[in-house]
Amino acid sequence: MSPTILIADDDKTICTVLAHAVKKRGWEPMVAHNGETLLDWVRQGLGDVVITDVRMPVAEPFKSGLDLLPLMRNLRADMPVIVISAQNTLSTAVRANEVGAYEFMPKPFDLNVLLDHVEKSLEKMGKAEPPVRDIQGEKDAEHFIGTSPAMQDIYRTLARLVNNDLTVTIIGESGTGKELVARALHQLGKRKKAPFVAINMAAIPRELVESELFGYEKGAFTGAQARKSGKFEQAEGGTLFLDEIGDMPMDAQTKLLRVLQQGEYITIGGTRLIKTNVRIVCATHRDLIQLVKAGQFREDLYYRLNVVPLRIPPLRERREDIGPLAQYFLRKASEKGLAAKSLDAEAIAAMQAHAWPGNVRELENMMYRLSALYSESIISKESFLTESNAGKKDDSQAAQCSTLEKNVQAHLRQYFAAHTGDELPPPGLYDRILPLVEKPLIEMTLQTTGGNQVKAAYVLGINRNTLRKKIAELGINVDGVSGVG
Secondary structure, X not given: OOOEEXXXXXXXXHHHHHHHHHHHOOOEEEEEOOHHHHHHHHHOOOOOEEEEEOOOOXXXXXXXXXXXXXXXXXXOOOOOEEEEEOOOOHHHHHHHHHOOXXXXXXXXXXXXXXXXXXXXXXHOOOOOOOOOOOOOOOHHHOOOOOOOHHHHHHHHHHHHHOOOOOOEEEEOOOOOOHHHHHXXXXXXXXXXXXXXXXXXXXXXXXXXXXXHHHOEOOOOOOOOOOOEOOHXXXXXXXXXXXXXXXXXXXXXXXXXXXXXXXXXXXXXXXXXXXXXXOEEEEEEOOOHHHHHHOOOOOHHHHHHHOOEEEEOOOHHHOHHHHHHHHHHHHHHHXXXXXXXXXXXXXXHHHHHHOOOOOHHHHHHHXXXXXXXXXXXXXXXXXXXXXXXXXXXXXXXXXXXXXXXXXXXXXXXXXXXXXOOXXXXXXXXXXXXXXXXXXXXXXXXXXXXXXXXXXXXXXXXXXXXXXXXXXXXXXXXXXXXXXXXX
């Protein structure tokens, strides 16, 4: 006997198309236009697979087609349910997954892909499904904006990841929203009541990464006047987000690998093994495979972290989302006291044609800029082009005016920004920062003088004994420099 596919949607056109396609695959369709009919069929034991819309008429106390899924699963635990919806949000995808949907398909959907899911579900009939559990409101993910195919893929993947502890590596260009995705994994998952702790590897001096991650004991080093907890301890029971993991130094990579393998660590200056229970989510804009090949990233750590790779598309690959994103940021600007603004069609078209190298972050900054600088209530194409061209000039001038002092300031600004609230960097910062400048300064001077230490000392304005002492203290390898004096 041919399998029977139950189709429920208040849109009769969609029902007709689906019924015709189901017949062409050799299956028998049964069509309903409301939730009550669908539920009656399931109670009677009819059908092998359900295709149901989210928004269709349902009786109290139900509010949508999704509310019927737990009841259908109680009646027929082995029946796969495929959810289709025009509500193309992360919240809908996650909720569909939470209430036991076999698959979630956003409208408009690819008919052949939908039918392939039906076929696969028929093959898996009788296999146990994950337990159903309630999900709280949809506010956790309301900041996700986008209905493009690229974002739909992200929503479906996130929906499958929120209820497990698999390690995820988020890959994407700067400004694409990698931390936003990491927070969604945490806020929509089973660890949401525990801390979410983020650390940016690119903003932490190499010498401080270990103490930031694992903490230190009182007296562990000069200036350690009290015990300090590390990020692993702060994130206990929750999620630890390691941003820009590609910038983690090799020695810290080795210690992180040990934690991932053994689930325990030792603080600096400590002797006791500390068990850890955190979910690791990391992110990078760099190609980790290339870093592995270059010997800058441990291969074994790469495979430990890259259990589930999740690529976040740049804004240029989801141009249909630019308009809704821009309007969303204008609303945020208005909520913060700026005048309410909107965009005309030509402005949106110009934005969709823009390259957006800074991705969503650049778009957000642009909307705040337009809100603050222009009095017009409807932002025009001309205003946008004026500001986007001004931004290019600003970037060019900034690059020309960049100095060592400004680069150091930018690096330190990032470092201090990584310590939020009342948290201060560990003591002894002065003595840790100076070697970061001294070492490359002495190395480059030695290279310039062909390794001649007498000349290098003269150029640096220090005596030769001081130079020799610095070479030893900083661990500078002079063997590779020709003509060392």
